[in-house]
Amino acid sequence: MNKKISITAFSSISPLGNNPDAVWKKYLDNQHCFSKQFLDQQETSVARLDTESKQIVTEIRESDIKYKFLDDSVLFALAASRKAVQQAGWKSDDVFGINIGSSRGATDLFEKHYKEYIDTGKAQTLASPTTTLGNISSWIAHDLQSTGPEISHSITCSTALHALLNGVAWLKSGMADKFLIGGSEAPLTDFTIAQMRALKIYSRIDQIKESWPNLAFDFKKTQNTMILGEGAAVCCLEAGESKSAIAYVTGVGYATEILEHNISISAEADCFQKSMKMALKDENLEDIDVIVMHAPGTIKGDLTELRAIEKVFGSQLPLLTTNKWKIGHTFGASGILSLELALLMMEHNTFINVPFSEKQNQTKPIRKVLINAVGFGGNAVSILIEKA
Numbered sequence: 001m002n003k004k005i006s007i008t009a010f011s012s013i014s015p016l017g018n019n020p021d022a023v024w025k026k027y028l029d030n031q032h033c034f035s036k037q038f039l040d041q042q043e044t045s046v047a048r049l050d051t052e053s054k055q056i057v058t059e060i061r062e063s064d065i066k067y068k069f070l071d072d073s074v075l076f077a078l079a080a081s082r083k084a085v086q087q088a089g090w091k092s093d094d095v096f097g098i099n100i101g102s103s104r105g106a107t108d109l110f111e112k113h114y115k116e117y118i119d120t121g122k123a124q125t126l127a128s129p130t131t132t133l134g135n136i137s138s139w140i141a142h143d144l145q146s147t148g149p150e151i152s153h154s155i156t157c158s159t160a161l162h163a164l165l166n167g168v169a170w171l172k173s174g175m176a177d178k179f180l181i182g183g184s185e186a187p188l189t190d191f192t193i194a195q196m197r198a199l200k201i202y203s204r205i206d207q208i209k210e211s212w213p214n215l216a217f218d219f220k221k222t223q224n225t226m227i228l229g230e231g232a233a234v235c236c237l238e239a240g241e242s243k244s245a246i247a248y249v250t251g252v253g254y255a256t257e258i259l260e261h262n263i264s265i266s267a268e269a270d271c272f273q274k275s276m277k278m279a280l281k282d283e284n285l286e287d288i289d290v291i292v293m294h295a296p297g298t299i300k301g302d303l304t305e306l307r308a309i310e311k312v313f314g315s316q317l318p319l320l321t322t323n324k325w326k327i328g329h330t331f332g333a334s335g336i337l338s339l340e341l342a343l344l345m346m347e348h349n350t351f352i353n354v355p356f357s358e359k360q361n362q363t364k365p366i367r368k369v370l371i372n373a374v375g376f377g378g379n380a381v382s383i384l385i386e387k388a
Helices: 020-028 051-062 065-069 072-088 107-120 135-144 159-173 190-198 270-279 299-313 331-348
Strands: 005-013 035-039 042-046 097-101 178-185 231-239 247-256 290-292 319-321 368-375 379-387
Touching: 005 051, 005 072, 005 159, 005 331, 020 331, 051 065, 051 072, 072 097, 072 135, 072 178, 072 231, 097 135, 097 159, 107 190, 159 178, 159 231, 159 247, 159 331, 159 368, 159 379, 178 331, 231 331, 247 270, 270 299, 270 368, 270 379, 290 331, 299 368, 331 368, 331 379
Parallel strands: 097 178, 290 319, 290 368
Antiparallel strands: 005 231, 005 247, 035 042, 178 231, 247 379, 368 379
16 A cells, blocks of 8 residues: 555444443453343344443434434444544544445344234335435434445445445545444344354354353364354544554455355465455565454354465464454454454553463564454455554
């Protein structure tokens, strides 16, 4: 990249909390955020928003009659976006773009509207406008009274990092000076859980009997252990260097590989090898301090990404970590929540180990972190950030 892109603000709402101090405290406690919820006709491990965050969402829903009919995926994104824009000091008359993606969009609302249609033969008046994928970005634009371009997209689990790619492209082209990017997901519904179980990737570990129901980053596990979580996160991007930057985006990479199956990925994750090499093309590999892996908790997903990292870095691997053992897989929001972990490790100069894995020792300051995400379809994104 021929010019740096500044990250000037970041905000999230997730099972970890809704402010940086709370999120960091959660990362330090070495406990997972999973609880039981009755979904898909059985008790199911999920990662839900904490009580305080749920109250924030409720207050937003009740603040405007129009918000009463919106899906949680929109309200999560509204909560995060308000804080980020305030933190960045952006004003309503500033022209900035918005790209908030989601893998599944208005999941809960869509399922409710469809069930009502099957039961009654009639569709609600607002069923269509409140379930379109684009309504996340458009409602954020309405809420923030912004006047810039609005983009929404879904590219499965790499959605949020594709939003970052889009933001970088707009800023580097000169078509915008500021962009709000991120991802939001509210997938804790009966049908979504049923789909994951049909793929045989959802965790069957009893969290009452076992300490770790999601074994993301355990490369020797003998069963798939993915668990779903909910949440949203956004960050403010600005072209060039900024005095208020908390970090810089210094490399981006992306790739798609030819698939043998709808959800497959090659044995050595060719797409990840290509995306990482692209993001790292101007870097000395020894300078990369940490990689935040996608590592969803599935046997093949975790292991193939590790193989790709080994192919790119050889025997001298950076520190490796993931957060899905703790907050589950948030689909389209997962990449941006991984970026949050990267930013916090940089800020506190503290590496977060996965507690049930072999401990890795931090031997130098954390200044450069690579973040990976990949989704169904073999679409990978790698983002390199550097401490400001």
